[in-house]
Amino acid sequence: MVTVRFNSGMLLILVDSSLSLFSMLLKGCTSLLKDTHMGFSQTRQDITAAVKEQSDIVRIIGEHVELKKSGVRYLGLCPFHGEKTPSFSVHGSEQFFYCFGCSESGDVFSFLMKYHNYDFPTALKYLADRLNIQLPEKRVSPEERQRESKQRLLYEVAGKAADIYREFLLSGSSREAARAYLQRRGISAEAQKRFHIGYAPAKESGGWNFLGGRLTAEESALAVEIGLVVKKEGGGTYDRFRDRILFPIYDMQGRVCGFGGRIVGEGQPKYMNSPESDIYNKSKNLLGLYQQREEIRQKRKAVVVEGNFDLLALADRGCSNVVAPLGTALTSQQIRLMARYAEEATLLFDGDEAGVKAAMRAAPLFLAEEVSARVALLPSGHDPDTYVREKGLEALQALLDDASELSEFVLERLMEEHGLSLEGKSRIASELKPLAAAASSPLQRSLIISHFAEKLKIEPARLEAAVSFQETTNEPAKRHTERQKKPDASVLPITPAQKRLVEFMVMQPCFFAELERGNLRQVLQGGVGEIIFLQVRKMVEQGSEIQPEDIFASLPEGPERALVEKILLEASRIEKHKGSEAAQTELQELLQWLEMQAKRTLSTSLMVEIEQAQKENDFAKLENLLRQKQTLEREMRGD
Numbered sequence: 001m002v003t004v005r006f007n008s009g010m011l012l013i014l015v016d017s018s019l020s021l022f023s024m025l026l027k028g029c030t031s032l033l034k035d036t037h038m039g040f041s042q043t044r045q046d047i048t049a050a051v052k053e054q055s056d057i058v059r060i061i062g063e064h065v066e067l068k069k070s071g072v073r074y075l076g077l078c079p080f081h082g083e084k085t086p087s088f089s090v091h092g093s094e095q096f097f098y099c100f101g102c103s104e105s106g107d108v109f110s111f112l113m114k115y116h117n118y119d120f121p122t123a124l125k126y127l128a129d130r131l132n133i134q135l136p137e138k139r140v141s142p143e144e145r146q147r148e149s150k151q152r153l154l155y156e157v158a159g160k161a162a163d164i165y166r167e168f169l170l171s172g173s174s175r176e177a178a179r180a181y182l183q184r185r186g187i188s189a190e191a192q193k194r195f196h197i198g199y200a201p202a203k204e205s206g207g208w209n210f211l212g213g214r215l216t217a218e219e220s221a222l223a224v225e226i227g228l229v230v231k232k233e234g235g236g237t238y239d240r241f242r243d244r245i246l247f248p249i250y251d252m253q254g255r256v257c258g259f260g261g262r263i264v265g266e267g268q269p270k271y272m273n274s275p276e277s278d279i280y281n282k283s284k285n286l287l288g289l290y291q292q293r294e295e296i297r298q299k300r301k302a303v304v305v306e307g308n309f310d311l312l313a314l315a316d317r318g319c320s321n322v323v324a325p326l327g328t329a330l331t332s333q334q335i336r337l338m339a340r341y342a343e344e345a346t347l348l349f350d351g352d353e354a355g356v357k358a359a360m361r362a363a364p365l366f367l368a369e370e371v372s373a374r375v376a377l378l379p380s381g382h383d384p385d386t387y388v389r390e391k392g393l394e395a396l397q398a399l400l401d402d403a404s405e406l407s408e409f410v411l412e413r414l415m416e417e418h419g420l421s422l423e424g425k426s427r428i429a430s431e432l433k434p435l436a437a438a439a440s441s442p443l444q445r446s447l448i449i450s451h452f453a454e455k456l457k458i459e460p461a462r463l464e465a466a467v468s469f470q471e472t473t474n475e476p477a478k479r480h481t482e483r484q485k486k487p488d489a490s491v492l493p494i495t496p497a498q499k500r501l502v503e504f505m506v507m508q509p510c511f512f513a514e515l516e517r518g519n520l521r522q523v524l525q526g527g528v529g530e531i532i533f534l535q536v537r538k539m540v541e542q543g544s545e546i547q548p549e550d551i552f553a554s555l556p557e558g559p560e561r562a563l564v565e566k567i568l569l570e571a572s573r574i575e576k577h578k579g580s581e582a583a584q585t586e587l588q589e590l591l592q593w594l595e596m597q598a599k600r601t602l603s604t605s606l607m608v609e610i611e612q613a614q615k616e617n618d619f620a621k622l623e624n625l626l627r628q629k630q631t632l633e634r635e636m637r638g639d
């Protein structure tokens, strides 16, 4: 029996489950349902639409971000980039959000996906649960179900192993060497706890069958599959990890999926990871990302180091947005995973040849994923661990702040290596191929080429020819915004004075800075004008020459856009030249008006304070306030 219920039993469909309602829904077989006279039916898309329609985007986002009403919009501090004045707008009637600072936008689903890193089904379920809308059960094949339950068991065994190793480090009988090692490397108990660091004893201390001996036969068989326990040829098993400090590797759901191990005594290899398995793929996970995801999300930046102990040492000393690949070079998947939390990565590598090479290799990957990256190289003889221990967090931070942009770094290295002779340049050009090839669009490619051409002082066409290659169809999934284009017919909450200011701002964006200094935003606060203000400010900050039409085109559907449209239509009749004398005069008038407005606001707030001081019998304060008020009034009268 399958039940689909909308909002407290508004609709109830009961179907024999053998009909596989869900698979029909997936295929959009609404006609089939109609034909079988089951009446009203809903496709999954309908349900998605219903969930979206019934979810109050202002309320949902308001639970994560403090929002203040601003005209027909709500404004708050953007959770997706750091900012001090609000430019994150939530549009209730159109059901979308938009940030004037970082351009992040979308609907209630994309907000949850981005904020919590949910996938779409999770976001849908989250909202549906709140609304009491029951989603159709996903139909899974018996094989699929079996695979899922098997995976669950594998995760359980991995988690149990992590606990056993952890417990042994804390209270095992022969753990002294491991504890001494951790102490020598200066890793605090707190960091060990946070990363759930454990220890597998040496073979002399029962390490051959330490883990295996603590698992049931069933668990042992599963442990073989994830490589924690190895089958012996003549039967029986032995532990993979012996005399190693173990770093559990977590997936993004917080499940242990593998281990990295550092030998404590003598022996090779120094570092060993658990092999890939049904639950562990080394190129798709990053050590530390799960534990540090919140810090990374807040800073919008991640620091990438190469080693487990580098990660631990940095995190322990307060550089909390650090991750490490798992014994391999960075992969595209890892960069993509990181990009869900960070806009920029800084590669903190050793200053030796290997470090430089690793950075050079990573450059095309970052470019292809459109994630910005920088490189900080450590002085020779240092790794991140020794550096932060010797020089401290501040020195490390300075090094990170000073990091060079990755593609610049690559070019500089190539110029150092090959020189700028004609031959050198042609070598550089051929080594730039992977970078050009990684471009995710023709536009990006031509930008890269003209950028490097300028640096190398050669014609872009020549560089293009040198790096030309068979065009790959490397089309990345473009971010798309899901905006509902629903025109808002509500009355514009704007006063004539505000309208005149907005009109001037839109028609004469070259004076934006003056208007902003004149406190324009304050006057527009809470009206559609503020949204237009934010948009113009963003465009001005981007540094392009702005045309009024660009402002119109860039605004989301809604009253702001309607207002700008109206302004443009009216303006075509009263053409004023940009920056002309007439415009200058008008600017002065408006600035004076703004100044007067600011004084009025100040006067009102002084009055409130005066009343307060009177109530409190604070005469000293009262006298001071009254003097201020007098001065202000004189100014306002123009005395």
Ligand SMILES: [Zn+2]
Binding pocket: 078, 079, 080, 081, 088, 099, 100, 101, 102, 103, 104
């Ligand atoms: Zn933002």
